Amino acid sequence: MSSQVDQIKEEVEAKLIPIYVMGKQYMVPESLTIMKAIEYAGYKYIRGCGCRGGVCGACATVYRKPGEYKIRTGLACQTVVESEMYLTQLPFYPANRATYEFDNLEGVPEEIFQLYPELFRCVACNACSKVCPMDVEVMDYIAALKRGDIAEASRISFDCIQCGLCASRCMGELPQYHIAQLARRITGAYLTPSAEHLKTMVANIEAGRYTKGLDELKAADTENLRNLYTEREMEPATAGEDWSPQSDAYL
Amino acid sequence: MPYPDSLKQLIKVVESTREERVARKLKNEEVPFLSLDERAEMLKHHPDVKEEGRREIKVGPSKGYRVAHEMADLLEASSRVDPTKIDVSRWDYETDVLVIGGGGAGTSAAILASQMGANVIIATKLRHGDANTMMAEGGIQAATKGHKDSPYYHYLDVMGGGHFKNVPELVETLVTQAPSAIKWLEGLGCNFSKFDDGTLKTIHGGGTSRKRMHFAADITGAEMMRTVRDEARNRADKIKVVEFSPAVELILNEHGHCAGAVLYNMETEEYTVVKAKAVVMATGGCGRLHIQGFMTTNHYGATADGIVMGYRAGVPVCFLHTVQYHPTGIVFPEQAEGILITEKFRGSGANLVNIDGQQFVNEREPRDVEAAAIIKECIASSKGVPTPTGKLGIWLDSPMIDMLSGEGTVEREFPGKFILYKRFGIDISKEPMLIYPTLHYQNGGLEFESTGKTSVPGLFLAGEVGGGIHGENRLMGNSLLDIMVFGRIAGRSAAEYVNAGVQDGTLTLDHVKKYNAEIEQEGAGDGRVAPMLLPDYTEPVTRERQLTSHYVGTIR
Numbered sequence: 014m015s016s017q018v019d020q021i022k023e024e025v026e027a028k029l030i031p032i033y034v035m036g037k038q039y040m041v042p043e044s045l046t047i048m049k050a051i052e053y054a055g056y057k058y059i060r061g062c063g064c065r066g067g068v069c070g071a072c073a074t075v076y077r078k079p080g081e082y083k084i085r086t087g088l089a090c091q092t093v094v095e096s097e098m099y100l101t102q103l104p105f106y107p108a109n110r111a112t113y114e115f116d117n118l119e120g121v122p123e124e125i126f127q128l129y130p131e132l133f134r135c136v137a138c139n140a141c142s143k144v145c146p147m148d149v150e151v152m153d154y155i156a157a158l159k160r161g162d163i164a165e166a167s168r169i170s171f172d173c174i175q176c177g178l179c180a181s182r183c184m185g186e187l188p189q190y191h192i193a194q195l196a197r198r199i200t201g202a203y204l205t206p207s208a209e210h211l212k213t214m215v216a217n218i219e220a221g222r223y224t225k226g227l228d229e230l231k232a233a234d235t236e237n238l239r240n241l242y243t244e245r246e247m248e249p250a251t252a253g254e255d256w257s258p259q260s261d262a263y264l
Numbered sequence: 265m266p267y268p269d270s271l272k273q274l275i276k277v278v279e280s281t282r283e284e285r286v287a288r289k290l291k292n293e294e295v296p297f298l299s300l301d302e303r304a305e306m307l308k309h310h311p312d313v314k315e316e317g318r319r320e321i322k323v324g325p326s327k328g329y330r331v332a333h334e335m336a337d338l339l340e341a342s343s344r345v346d347p348t349k350i351d352v353s354r355w356d357y358e359t360d361v362l363v364i365g366g367g368g369a370g371t372s373a374a375i376l377a378s379q380m381g382a383n384v385i386i387a388t389k390l391r392h393g394d395a396n397t398m399m400a401e402g403g404i405q406a407a408t409k410g411h412k413d414s415p416y417y418h419y420l421d422v423m424g425g426g427h428f429k430n431v432p433e434l435v436e437t438l439v440t441q442a443p444s445a446i447k448w449l450e451g452l453g454c455n456f457s458k459f460d461d462g463t464l465k466t467i468h469g470g471g472t473s474r475k476r477m478h479f480a481a482d483i484t485g486a487e488m489m490r491t492v493r494d495e496a497r498n499r500a501d502k503i504k505v506v507e508f509s510p511a512v513e514l515i516l517n518e519h520g521h522c523a524g525a526v527l528y529n530m531e532t533e534e535y536t537v538v539k540a541k542a543v544v545m546a547t548g549g550c551g552r553l554h555i556q557g558f559m560t561t562n563h564y565g566a567t568a569d570g571i572v573m574g575y576r577a578g579v580p581v582c583f584l585h586t587v588q589y590h591p592t593g594i595v596f597p598e599q600a601e602g603i604l605i606t607e608k609f610r611g612s613g614a615n616l617v618n619i620d621g622q623q624f625v626n627e628r629e630p631r632d633v634e635a636a637a638i639i640k641e642c643i644a645s646s647k648g649v650p651t652p653t654g655k656l657g658i659w660l661d662s663p664m665i666d667m668l669s670g671e672g673t674v675e676r677e678f679p680g681k682f683i684l685y686k687r688f689g690i691d692i693s694k695e696p697m698l699i700y701p702t703l704h705y706q707n708g709g710l711e712f713e714s715t716g717k718t719s720v721p722g723l724f725l726a727g728e729v730g731g732g733i734h735g736e737n738r739l740m741g742n743s744l745l746d747i748m749v750f751g752r753i754a755g756r757s758a759a760e761y762v763n764a765g766v767q768d769g770t771l772t773l774d775h776v777k778k779y780n781a782e783i784e785q786e787g788a789g790d791g792r793v794a795p796m797l798l799p800d801y802t803e804p805v806t807r808e809r810q811l812t813s814h815y816v817g818t819i820r
Binding site: 049115167171198203207215218245 | 433
């Protein structure tokens with residue numbers, strides 16, 4: 014076994030490559046992500062590192078490869094280093110965020126236009142979409158909002174992790190990701206029908222419908238609970254929405 | 265990093281048995297589920313039962329309780345800063361409610377407290393929202409469909425998952441407040457996946473008797489977190505957020521009531537004092553302690569700080585003897601180590617197979633049983649696959665899913681993971697994934713009541729930092745629920761406590777001095793300090809060269 018491990022280990026023994034952290038060269042193993050490479054180089058993260066799993070937006074990174082005019086972006090925790098890359102992290106970018114009383118909104122496009130008049134400063138250059146590390150079509154959702162299509166903007170922007178790179182590149186100085194957040198909240202609360210079954214359940218709980226059953230369970234000893242647990246009816250994996258259990262005693 | 269040739273050779277072994285396994289699956293011929301007795305036998309391979317992995321805590325309110333060494337190391341450590349150096353007779357901030365932690369629980373607590381008129385400060389170690397909440401993919405449980413489900417069945421499922429050890433009152437609160445938590449989020453504009461008529465979509469999770477897992481595509485936690493964070497930001501007049509400033513010590517007053525905290529500004533390296541009428545502890549879990557050397561799914565700041573602070577202030581701990589290991593974390597490529605591979609892969613038919621291409625367990629056992637079976641196969645049975653970093657793994661045979669459900673299924677159903685592996689040159693619809701259990705959730709924590717109260721007046725808590733709701737094992741979908749239900753309750757309770765009028769008094773850190781003295785007296789601690797705040801991933805060779813650096817714990 015150990016010779017097998019050694020063999021595999023040797024095969025992937027990463028060679029060291031140069032990267033430039035804010036212009037300064039460090040030799041790092043070629044297999045590392047930018048985040049682990051920066052730690053390997055001796056940095057200790059306070060900013061620029063969050064979930065380490067690609068969803069929190071803390072580690073937005075901008076880089077360039079030698080001989081290329083193109084600005085590339087990625088999340089430091091998800092992007093593997095490349096030889097000679099010049100990189101910097103943008104852990105924060107100032108962006109205007111409007112404040113609103115959400116409950117008092119009506120959920121119409123004019124409210125978004127009023128809160129974020131800079132929306133119409135968009136010149137459709139598409140720099141925002143090009144720079145997005147999540148491949149969100151940022152310009153398209155801004156265009157949808159300009160047309161007043163809040164639900165479409167909400168759909169297009171759904172994977173946004175709010176890293177702020179779009180705002181950093183915007184000629185019109187828009188805070189795209191804040192505008193999209195407002196659009197998604199309006200969609201969720203005002204443009205999508207609310208769940209009737211949810212209202213009914215909350216009302217039934219408040220009316221004490223399940224109190225007796227729960228009191229029985231709380232008073233049950235472990236053996237009794239085990240039996241009830243083992244015997245509980247299971248909803249089949251393939252059941253449709255209308256499936257009902259045989260017993261409605263505790264519904 | 266694609267698979268090296270030697271691993272590609274081993275993948276051929278998996279391929280050689282794949283067709284036969286797919287054929288069996290199509291005939292519904294499964295590896296039999298373990299009986300309750302067999303489960304108990306299998307769980308002997310679970311890290312939780314390894315007595316050498318834990319020890320009795322030598323100090324504090326739960327002295328004598330056996331917990332993981334990594335946790336005991338922190339509980340037996342002295343304060344980061346000499347308490348006599350901190351002048352608590354003057355304070356830098358004053359507020360009604362101080363919330364420690366800026367994840368889902370803390371943010372919900374802040375919103376509820378502010379709605380009741382309280383001025384709130386959220387002190388958080390990283391950015392507001394950098395928390396495990398953000399990373400939760402799967403969903404949130406709640407019995408919302410009265411024609412087939414009720415809090416009664418949810419209660420039974422939670423208890424069964426937790427080995428019937430859960431605290432009944434906490435479970436009752438969890439399941440009866442679940443639907444109103446979902447309704448609250450719906451009202452804030454959280455986009456749960458719905459049918460056209462507004463009916464919420466729900467699916468099964470491991471251990472659920474009814475389909476009650478609600479979700480927002482495959483980023484449920486992120487959608488919830490960004491929604492409540494946005495709402496908190498709208499209340500900036502009542503909720504002030506202080507980022508990169510973790511609390512390192514609770515402050516009590518002369519009456520023994522919790523009355524604030526000492527914050528550490530990690531950027532300017534200053535310690536500051538917050539005076540508060542009530543404190544909500546919502547610091548989350550402990551994945552970054554890497555208990556028993558396990559990799560973790562948790563975010564960068566999950567270092568159990570709240571447990572350390574609360575314990576020093578006198579709150580006992582419970583259920584910390586169990587830790588949840590998610591059965592399937594990435595073990596290769598190394599860059600993605602610890603990242604969670606959702607149960608949905610196994611639910612969709614992917615087998616777990618060993619180095620010989622053989623199955624050794626049904627892939628849909630409960631999390632703790634599944635994790636134990638993988639560890640047993642690798643260690644006791646020596647059938648693990650060696651990885652380039654000297655670890656062992658098991659194959660999760662994802663290409664089966666395309667064979668079972670049609671080409672393109674893996675790419676369509678698991679876009680996030682498909683892209684992640686593609687970046688490393690691995691096509692998971694053609695090649696299997698190498699996995700091993702990964703540290704996922706702290707089942708236990710500080711003791712508390714269903715009102716969010718702890719044994720220290722004025723100290724409330726919510727979320728993963730508390731123990732008892734999930735007993736010895738949490739079910740999928742109940743942690744996003746836990747933070748919303750108990751976050752809201754803790755915020756409300758704290759504001760009620762403040763509104764009823766609190767007894768002012770001289771602030772003190774005497775409990776910290778006493779704790780430090782107890783550590784010295786017991787000869788514990790070995791010079792360690794806590795809370796840890798951040799894990800240390802500095803290379804040892806680099807550290808050796810930092811000749812004039814001074815480390816306090818893991819921080820330079």
